Amino acid sequence: MKRIYSSEVFLQQLSILISSHILALSGYTRNNISNPENFILMKHKALNTFAMKKVQFLTAALSMLFVVTTLTVAAEEVQHNPESAVNYNMQVVGCASSITPEDGDAKPLDGFSVFFLLRIKNTGTSVNTFTLVADDFDEFDENPDGSSTDSNVDLNQSLEDLNHNPFNGSVTLAPGETYDFYLKISKPHGTAYDRWNGTRITATSQSCPDNTNSTVVHTFIPVPDGVIIGMNDFILPSEGCVMSYSALTDNLLLA
DSSP, X not given: OOOOOOHHHXXXXXXXXXXXXXXXXXXXXXXGGSSHHHHHHHHHHHHHHHHHHHHHHHHHHHHHHHHHHXXXXXXXXXXXXXXXXXXXXXXXXXXXXXXXXXXXXXEEXXXXXXXXXEEEEEOSSSOEEEEEXXXXXXXXXXXXXXXXXXXXXXXXXXXXXXXXXXXXSEEEEOTTOEEEEEEEEEOOTTOOSSEEEEEEEEEEESSOTTOEEEEEEEEEEOOXXXXXXXXXXXXXXXXXXXXXXXXXXXXXXXX
8 A cells, every 4th residue: 555645744844854963963863863752952963963064164264265365465576576476575685784882882971971882784795875873772771870761861872983083973885885974962951970871773764764773872970079969069089189179169159
């Protein structure tokens, strides 16, 4: 006798068949779904697992597509413009420089000013013009004597050539060529004693403005002979006595 299934029975059987395949893809077997009480829960779990795997697959596929697209664009760029592949490295090598103190990187400022002898060298592969600039700088861990930079003072900086003529800071050098110059550091009126200053000298390539090189020198402002820090009195070395500012002023007025 021919068995006839209603549409409802057919749909139920089809649902079981599809769910069985999904469960099989998710690591389940028919033995796991023999219990009708767990079937619905397992089916939803299988569907969620299948959906997660689908999302993971799509994410991985999109990532691979992005990488392939990026590499393809880069390859086309190199094919049409081979120089672009090494342009940055060529700039760094072609515009390189070094700048070094030639007579020490730390000095006391006993009088009004002090000089540092510095040398810039074109370490690149082509003729280049460099711009030299000096400014106050304290972004280092500590001063040469180990003290904190919190109390460092600002000083005046200027550049001079070896004849002590003013130097505008622009110099053109061939590969391997050097140029020596002076950094003059002077203290403004009223600068505190027993303080450090850091000065940074930066060389910037005009051909590659992003390529800079710098060095730092340190200047110490010592306490002059006869001055006692924290007091309004000073010692006159020739007489070996202590005289206050007010007494000195009175004596000058009487004279």
